Amino acid sequence: MQTPVAVQPQNAPPPAEPHPLDLVSLGKIVQIREVLLRAEAAGQRVFRLESGDPSFSVAPHVLDAIAEAGRAGKTHYIPNNGIPQLRSALATKVKAKNGLEGVTADDVFLTNGAMHALYATFGALLEPGDEVIIPDPMWTEVAENIRLAGGVPVGVPVRAGEGFEYSPERVIAAITPRTRAIFVNTPHNPTGAVLSRATLQALVDTARAHKLWIVSDEAYEDVLYEPATHVSIGSLAGDYAEHVVSIFSFSKSHAMSGLRIGYVVTRAALLHDRLPKLLRCTINGVNSLAQWGALAAVTGPQDHLPKMRDEYLVRRDLLLDALTGIEGVHPFVPRGTFFAWADLDESLYARLGVEDADGLSRALAAQGIGSAPGDAFGNSCVNAIRFSFSADTKMVREGSAALRSALTGATPLGANAGAGRGPGAGA
Numbered sequence: 060m061q062t063p064v065a066v067q068p069q070n071a072p073p074p075a076e077p078h079p080l081d082l083v084s085l086g087k088i089v090q091i092r093e094v095l096l097r098a099e100a101a102g103q104r105v106f107r108l109e110s111g112d113p114s115f116s117v118a119p120h121v122l123d124a125i126a127e128a129g130r131a132g133k134t135h136y137i138p139n140n141g142i143p144q145l146r147s148a149l150a151t152k153v154k155a156k157n158g159l160e161g162v163t164a165d166d167v168f169l170t171n172g173a174m175h176a177l178y179a180t181f182g183a184l185l186e187p188g189d190e191v192i193i194p195d196p197m198w199t200e201v202a203e204n205i206r207l208a209g210g211v212p213v214g215v216p217v218r219a220g221e222g223f224e225y226s227p228e229r230v231i232a233a234i235t236p237r238t239r240a241i242f243v244n245t246p247h248n249p250t251g252a253v254l255s256r257a258t259l260q261a262l263v264d265t266a267r268a269h270k271l272w273i274v275s276d277e278a279y280e281d282v283l284y285e286p287a288t289h290v291s292i293g294s295l296a297g298d299y300a301e302h303v304v305s306i307f308s309f310s311k312s313h314a315m316s317g318l319r320i321g322y323v324v325t326r327a328a329l330l331h332d333r334l335p336k337l338l339r340c341t342i343n344g345v346n347s348l349a350q351w352g353a354l355a356a357v358t359g360p361q362d363h364l365p366k367m368r369d370e371y372l373v374r375r376d377l378l379l380d381a382l383t384g385i386e387g388v389h390p391f392v393p394r395g396t397f398f399a400w401a402d403l404d405e406s407l408y409a410r411l412g413v414e415d416a417d418g419l420s421r422a423l424a425a426q427g428i429g430s431a432p433g434d435a436f437g438n439s440c441v442n443a444i445r446f447s448f449s450a451d452t453k454m455v456r457e458g459s460a461a462l463r464s465a466l467t468g469a470t471p472l473g474a475n476a477g478a479g480r481g482p483g484a485g486a
Contacts, residue, residue, distance in 0.1 A: 106455075121315070128352075171319045186239075193242040202214075240273065284394055370452060375448055385466050385467055415432075415441065422465075
């Protein structure tokens with residue numbers, strides 16, 4: 060007896076493709092943050108070690124410039140790509156500080172933070188199905204913005220034993236006929252690694268040989284710890300520089316995260332044509348007052364930068380001291396950023412009574428301690444966890460002590476805190 064064959068009605072619509080946003084998650088960091096915010100609202104003491112928002116106040120001369128611009132009535136529509144004064148100042152900055160030769164104001168495009176810069180860059184660069192090679196682990200929203208542009212993120216593992224260097228050999232092995240770009244991030248979120256000049260040059264050579272673009276996220280360029288130095292990959296590209304897209308931010312260097320100022324630097328004619336269209340259709344210009352503040356930040360006193368670095372170093376060492384010497388916890392010493400990454404042995408989960416790193420992160424959150432599990436950042440790092448030390452020093456000091464107590468077992472984790480997966484626990 061033949062099995063009946065289902066017949067599609069003649070007018071039935073084809074099976075629906077998933078909406079691009081259905082492939083995107085708000086992410087585990089956001090979920091942990093929400094747990095902590097609810098606990099804080101209920102009166103619980105919490106330690107915000109999960110997300111990277113600088114605790115420092117914006118420099119006084121920046122606030123003065125914003126207030127002055129407001130009083131002067133500079134609150135109306137502004138040029139789509141950014142106010143001319145700021146674009147010119149940023150062109151000067153990236154030539155002098157980042158070594159990006161030949162850049163003019165016309166090559167600078169203001170965005171609503173570096174997140175929007177990534178969205179706009181990938182949206183302007185990628186065709187459906189294009190692949191972008193990224194480090195694994197990597198800040199979650201990089202992959203999500205590639206997906207939103209119709210692209211496919213291809214993770215290349217980076218390893219603690221190699222200082223989380225971005226292996227050019229593994230990048231080459233990941234290249235296919237669909238590869239469009241290599242994504243670079245240094246200093247690196249989430250590990251705090253800083254790529255060497257030799258690695259960056261090898262990545263440029265790889266991109267040139269395979270005719271690929273390079274998208275470089277340099278949001279943490281000023282958050283460095285000696286002897287590490289930051290090298291902009293665009294400064295090594297020579298006659299291939301038009302295929303390098305450099306992304307910067309005011310959020311980390313100038314603690315202006317809430318003012319949402321980022322920028323894209325590109326000399327490529329293709330992006331000169333496409334980026335303004337995407338900027339026009341998404342934001343129609345970055346907040347005018349924030350741009351005048353950014354102008355003051357980039358042209359005014361820079362003495363707040365070393366002060367912030369010095370305080371971050373204090374916080375880094377507090378957190379590293381808390382993580383060092385704990386059975387099953389292997390912290391990596393960050394050379395930049397304000398994140399501490401630790402690989403975990405599976406024996407730690409059994410000792411603490413949790414299922415995995417995700418369960419550990421949720422159990423810590425239930426005790427008011429923020430973190431982000433490794434699988435929030437990629438597929439090769441499920442046995443890892445990230446902590447941020449961007450919160451104020453008092454919170455980092457007290458949070459580090461509470462964290463060490465929890466990880467050593469001196470303060471037992473709640474019996475049910477790390478068990479199971481409640482609604483919204485997945486990435």
